[in-house]
Amino acid sequence: MNDMTRPDFDKPRVVGQRTPRIDGEFKLTGRAGYTGELHVDGMLYGYPVPATIANGVLESLDLDAARAMPGVVDIFHHGHFEALHRSPNSMAHGDMVNEVRLPFEDERIYYHGQYVALVVAETFEQARAAAQRVVARYREERGAVVSLLQTEAEGTLQESAGSTRGDPEAAFGGAEVKVDSTYHIAAESHLQMEMHATLAEWRDAGKRLVVHESTQGVFFQRNAMARVFGLAQENLEVISHYIGSGFGNKLFMWPHSVATAVAARMIGRPVKVVLPRQQDMTSGGNRPASRQRIRLGADRSGKLTSVIHDSTTETSLVHQYVDTCGSATPSFYACDNVSTSQRVLEVNHGTPCPMRAPGEVSGIFALETAMDELAVALEMDPVELRLKNNAEQDPASGLPWSSKHLDECLTSAAKRFGWEQRNPAIGSMRDGDEIIGYGMASCTWSAGRQPCEARVELRADGSLFAACGTQDIGTGTYTIVAQAVAELTGAELSRIEVKLGETSLPAGPLSGGSMATATVLPAVAAAARDALDAIKEVAVGSGGAFEGSDPDSLAAQAGGLTDGERRVSFEEILETSKLSSVNGQGSAAPGDERSEYAFRSFGAHFVEVRIDPEISRVRVTRVVSSIDIGRAINPPTARNQVEGGIVMGVGMGLLEKLDYDPRDARLINANVADYIVPTHADAPEIDVELLDYPDFKHNEFGGRGVGEIGLTGVASAIANAIYHATGKRHRDLPITIEALLASS
């Protein structure tokens, strides 16, 4: 008897199988409703007015011309706004925000793009036209801090973000072979395709607020808004069914959401604001620039004896954001003497925030480039150096890994890539005008898990319904929830409806940190089991389809219950007992395993670059990766995440840089033409292998999450490949044409 309620997750039926997205048809036909295209009756359009300076005071706003424009309903600003309170900004209490300062809170200008007004009009065209007629007068002040990359200032040490084991300074001092290098990474933009968007509607005479937001965390936004508006959480609803991705900048609430909700309440009509791209880039988050110094010490055999990783990143003047670069470093390699430190420096930029693999992707660029430098110094193959220092248990916590196969990732990817054909001599591999460079780097991301609740209904019409207040930001959460329900109930996927992205649903996690899969699926499984218990109770009860049977003898199979040879479908069971549905609730949370094991994914990227030195052209032509993420719940969507991370890594390595004017800290490339990201033509040939070692210590499904890891290490592998081709060590990102020319 195969009881699906206790599935054999070593041989799942649906989980781990290629499953086309269940929301795919909505996305492919244009019917998926992203926030910016929603409409409600009586809706107005808001258009923010951004500050054109980065440091100073707003002296006056001349609104007369704008007010006289057709269709203008109201203009909000410091002198015309509701009195509100800030959010406590607590991760633990679920009300963290991306910028604690409220819109129009004071008249000081802290960054270029900071909102100085919000124009609300009947149509989008009218709102935009009027916003351009608002005349703001500023007293600009000198002394804007333009960028971490343009100052010697060290910033403030963050004690809680560093760690030390052993005596790394002494070990470095006595090391036989040393690397001591400093790395700089320019600030990056998330450039998610859908700009931040809010549609706010007050109901019940201003007592109840419904907000549609393009967000990676409906519950965080609800909680924060409740604090800001002094509303009971029950009187707030945040909805986000489709999200044009976020990569971290939609995790927490931004000021535009508050301004939109205030405008809607003060006017008494719903208001929609979609940030224009320029404001999305100035004021909707960025990956802060970083400066990192790495010191590695090793013995002649290549064994690491010391790792010292000191980082500084930017934050804004209105919010403290710490992009901890060294968080993976203590766990990366077996080494007795390791320290990390983290500083932050306040700059006149819009507030930075998490961006895909926050902190670690920057840190791993530095660490894995330093490892390549060490391999060169040792005259050792870089793959061998990594295998030699592979940590068999987590050196940071001393705990055994739940599951780790970095060594297999390294050897498997090296083989598929053809690493053995690499001639280590610099510039030795040529093809016509081009020099071919091979480089590699390891990659990693922690495997976290959060508490979660979910609900599953079995319905008399034969459908199943699963609900969780998490989001699908494009990673495929809708589909894996349906797969989990199908796995446990045996029902067909086409019969399963999934609802996500509403605060009226059971509390679900942020879609971030590669945690959603491991967090949500166990809760969904618990809810499905609870629903099956409920239907068994019905079935064995008086007048039920299996009246008098022992519920323990019933098993879920193919969307029904079986007892021996007899099978009755869920709908028939419910019909028989005159019920419309049964409901199951479930919750799941990480447990004692977190103190017994260390959880982290690892992998390896191998990169081929082709450099045409006579025209200073570098292109990434081939990437071969092996990644161990436990089990991929839906292999195509998981692989897609890694492939997308690799493409983003090409951008980080070669293209992406927010340009702040050195005189006044204004962001001058806040558009999609001047901030360049990879196009189709830049995408290399990509071969991603996902190892299949289910991590059942992490959760019963064996999956560890996959959103971040693909990006980590890519930029380093590119830089290492360029070194192999040219002999020039690039420690600053992006690696521009100027940098290539300077090295030729």
Add this chain to the structure above:
Amino acid sequence: MRTFAYSRADSVDHAAHRTMPDTAFVAGGTTLLDLIKLDVLKPENVVDINALPLKRVERLNDGRLKIGALVTNTDLAHHPEVKSHYPVLSEALLAGASTQLRNMATTAGNVMQRTRCPYYRDPAAKCNRREPGSGCDAMDGINRMHAVLGGSDACIAVHPSDMCVGIAAIGATLTLQGPDGEREVDFADFHRLPGDTPHIEHDLADGELITAITLDAPLENAGSHYLKLRDRASYEFALASCAAQLVLDGDTIREARLALGGVATKPWRCSDAEAALVGQTADKTSFERAADIALKDAQAREHNGYKIPLARQAIVRALRNAARGDKPASETQESQA
């Protein structure tokens, strides 16, 4: 985006008599609407000229090719006459923008394309081109994308067109229709150097309309190449580009045409370098010498100094490929890009 009155012109004459101030003609709209949205261009009247009969491409009896102002970049790039007789123009067109933009953009509109200088595009910045006398924030700002040739103390903004670089290396005449009738202007004289008056970008009077561009007769038996160097592989403006045509007699250069893009304030014909190439052996030495001549007056600001060696590389490689008459696959692909 500010409001404006919209109307359609149904004849060239009709269009050319729209002499009211603050009138902009719209064809593809790819530059105009972009800049109206940014509040950089502020027309009171927008006249749609798409209905005008300016979509023909015809070979004239003297061998020249007359291109109607409204021929789209896509259609021109793929036109059999262009592909067979002016491949350098076809390559340049396909190196520009994206498929969608090339489907919209027109030949005359591309000639009228505005600079991509970020300070020009930002009404809060100082820009002599946008607002005469206001100053130039690019001069000491982030000028990585800016010109090293043809700049002045008032402006160093790059002319961003790829098509125009191809045309510069071919030679052409513009036909203009105005309230006072039709006139012709040499393409080389149409775009102005910024000098003290960067806001005067071209030789087009109020109410005047470009109706056609007539390419000089093709160089017979020329090898050619358009090479565009940029950060990413597609959909980006040039950091440096070069259009080259060479006619060889054995190894000896009989005729040469050379123009640069991405590095100059207007489509940049390199006549001195062309002259220096004629009679020389087509080899790296002569190509490098030509590049040195083409760039001898180049002046860099803080962030654009790299463009001088980069343009030198573009010239040498484009000449080499023009001389070969064939192109390595990897370059062909991206130069189409």
Add this chain to the structure above:
Amino acid sequence: MDDSVHSRPRVPETLGTQTLNFTLNGEPRTLEVAPNAVLLDVLREQLGLGGTKKGCDHGQCGACTVHVDGQAMNSCLRLAVMCEGQQVTTVEGLARDGELHPVQQNFLECDAYQCGYCTPGQMMSATALLNDERIGTDDASVKEAMSGNICRCGAYKNIVEAIQRSRAQLGYDATRKEGAA
């Protein structure tokens, strides 16, 4: 997961609207539009056709790609009034009688998307490309021709696969003509 567009917006009562007659997804339409309204905003805000996306509003990302008389164009840089008498096709016009267009079906099967926001634009460029004999059929030509459509999720590999699969299924002879619904 449901389609959550609540209601059609009303036609704005702006000053100085102009009448626009055009064919949208095979249906003749007459609307009053503001002269400064671009096709993209008219589709999204006035007609409630949210499938065409706004990603940059300046012709820099391709999310707004539609077909105008069969050609892929950026609807953010085209005044709605310029479409007088033209045939406009949006992503909502790709599927016929509830059946996905082969390009849509292949996007589904190849997982040629993640967040789905650039996807309508990618598919509109893809369908135009498959009808355009001037564009090469090899992967490199497809990638170059598709480079006006940014996918920040980076699903490029799968998008190209979906296009090439569609080509194999459609063939030039079987390709459907624009606006012939």
